[in-house]
Amino acid sequence: MMQRLSLRHYLMIGAAMIAVTAIVLLWMGRNPICTCGTVKLWVGEVNSSDNSQHISDWYSLSHIIHGFLFYGLLWLVARGRPVGLRLLLAIVVEAAWEIFENTDMVINRYREATIALGYTGDSVLNSVCDILFMVIGFFFASRAPLWLTILIAIVFELLAGYVIRDNLTLNVLMLVYPLDAIKAWQGGL
Template identity: 60%
Template sequence: MSATTEPARPSQSLTFSLAVVAVLILAQALTEWMMGRVPICTCGYVKLFEPGVNTPGNSQHLADWYTPSHIIHGFLFYGLGWLVLRNRGIGPRLTLAVVIEAGWELLENSPIIINRYRSATAAVGYSGDSILNSVMDTVFMILGFLFAARVPVWLTILVAIIFEIFTGWLIRDNLTLNVLMLVWPVDAIKEWQAAL
């Protein structure tokens, strides 16, 4: 068999997929820059973790209380990739996950979703993510994806449940409530969240 017809080895395929993922993340950051998003917090510094929820620093630093939601995105996108790309390796599945997450990050930082957050949820002062925070959301999704790829399904589900319960208890928000309030706002939940 000649070198031109020889199928790609798994390591070559994964290397190519990782290069595509890096380009997608760069494209996400550049698109957000062109959308007018700020590179880092306007406070002028970068924190590892922003503990406040309804603070100007939320969604501006490396991580915050919404980071577990993005890790859960990785769990979900790993499952989706396994379903729709079952005969493909982890590289194409990861690429699909990054396309979805980067697409969400761009949509989430568009005026239509920012205004939806302000009107339908308790995030009245939400102004969108910094580019740094948005890119880190994608990185945390990737970490969640890789975690789900390496551990048993039951453990992935357990970690997702723990994240949802913990953040729901601590900040009165989590991935489930976030999706619900964006799609079908419930006044009682909005009032409960605002009372924090």
């Protein structure tokens, strides 16, 4: 019988997976940090060259929700597995998204289908922090009551929708099936 790993071991493996993701992103030509040469904790202006370049921004809320969703989905399909293993699976999915999101194909799709006209992709720092925000969401969902996790996800979606006219739901919709009316609303038209 295989011995279960401790949570510490799962976290170490997860950290290594995130480091590999950073290496892949660097290999892809992504900037390690913002080309402005500084590192900011928070960037609140979506339509700026600083967006998706620093530690956190309005889209960090979406990554926390990713953690909620991954925890819930993996609880449904793999609840008999250790939470550390489920976390590693969530990191794999989030890391794969961060790599895919920073391909020319997806960057160009964001530019043509959404309001992100000047989007150039994420810095490696931002991508790593996005994964860490997902991890925070995953751990929160693993400890909090379901009703609270759902309430916070709704509040995050409504808050981001109100403040920046974008959120996880709109982001997915506009990437998959762009609607001119939503694009106009997001652009303030």
